[in-house]
Amino acid sequence: MTLPKRTTVLIVGAGPTGLTTAIALSKAGVTDFLIVDALKEGENSSRAMTVHAATLDSLDTLGCAKPLVQLGIQGKALQMNDRNNPSAPLVSIDFTTLKGSTKFPYVLILPQNITEKVLKEHLETQYQVQVQRPYKVTDVVNGDTLDGQMKVTFDSGEVVFASYVIGADGAKSTIRQMAEIGYADPDGQSVEETVSQMIFADIVFDQKLPIPSDRLNAFGSANAFFGIIPMQPHFIHPETTPDNLEEAKAAIARGEIVYRIGCHVPSTDGIPPSQPAKDYLQTLVDKYGPLWLNSDKDVNLNGKSVHITQVAWSTRFRNHAAIASKFFTRLALPENHKETHTDKRVKPKGGIVLLVGDAAHIHSPAGGLGMNLGIRDAAGLGPVIAEHIKAVEKKPLFDEDRVLRTYTEERYARATQTIHLTKKLLFVLSRVQGSRFVAVRNAIIRFVTGLSFVKRKIAMRVSGIAIR
Secondary structure, three states: OOOOOEEEEEEEOOOHHHHHHHHHHHHOOOOOEEEEOOOOOOOOOOOOOEEOHHHHHHHHHOOOHHHHHHHOEEEOEEEEEEOOEOOOOOEEEEHHHHEOOEOOOOEEEOOHHHHHHHHHHHHHHHHOOOOEOOOOEEEEEEOOOOEOOEEEEEOOOOEEEEEEEEEOOOOOOHHHHHOOOOEEOOOOOOHHHHOEEEEEEEEEEOOOOOOOOOEEEEEEOOOOEEEEEEOOHHHOOOOOOHHHHHHHHHHHHOOOOEEEEEEEEOHHHOOOOOOOOHHHHHHHHHHHOOHHHOOOOOOOOOOOOOOEEEEEEEEEEEEOOEEEOOOEEEOOOOOOOOOOOOOOOOOOEOOEEEEOHHHOEEOOOOOOOHHHHHHHHHHHHHHHHHHHHHHHHHOOOOOOOHHHHHHHHHHHHHHHHHHHHHHHHHHHHOOOOOOHHHHHHHHHHHHHHOOHHHHHHHHHHHOOOOOO
């Protein structure tokens, strides 16, 4: 399909955040928009496994929550454990305490690729909007008339003029870079200090594990954390190779369970392979997983060995915290610009660039908050843009940008709060050790976090209800 020459809004990126932006725009009555993605196929990422209550509340207003809930597992808690003493949870974030504050008092366990698929289908069936693929943005500049129109060039050579460009194109956002917006850790740490690697994999063990399916299970050690959860058959990652997919289906048919594991790999361990194989994953499980999952029977708490038998899918990605210096800007005008308006009260202006999702902020996966914050950014952005469009039409001399500044400044504050929360969660998860001193500290943490009002406060923050 050939792209249109003009559009009011251009959304770059069609992951969960970009799709939510498109749905929110449609529901707000904005129909003149275009959504593009650089990838030939979508639904190809399965990093995020959680959809929190505040996110479901936002999606519910867009009519998208029900199909997600039907496909996911309603998790009661996020449980953090000491890998050396897994029988005594360090912290249990009880989402059932959210009753009365949300329609969804749980954490929905659902892979990101399925969330993306549901959102895409909703956009197509409810609003007849298709994602245009593959279109990669190569340049964004102000149009020649300097009236707020931007000239966006794609690798195909096609050009689209747009009044608003929304960067939903991930942590390496081309849109953010073209707008010359900074991207750094809010606490001033360098990437070298904060970056680490995460491994995710769908695997089968040689026996059923004593892991409840209604909660997220995380295990901390001296400098890393390890998470594991049983999968539903329809959760199996679409990038599973054909041979392994058939093996995984056969394992399920035999009553075996596929488990999703996630492991933070410290920089001291070196760079993991891009698609870790069984032996590498087994090493991670033994080094960072709970001792009852160890393949060495002399180490295993139960005195028997547990081995990985199949790997259906695996991947790695970098993990660090960063936030854009601003989520809204107008492209800078050229120094030698000339005013062409006959009405001298109307000043030339650059085009509007907005950032959402990972293009605006990224952080540790601790607590499963990243995709959630991005979706909530996007759900609220639709009506704000609709309001801005009306403001421009009615009062072109008024400070119509105020609505965009107010909204994005609020989202910036929420993102900063979330980054700090994930850093705290990661600190707790990756500092659990077996020494006597830490055992005393852990006992104190268990006592404090076991208090009912503390449990609810933690659940409110992690679920996003306290920091929507």
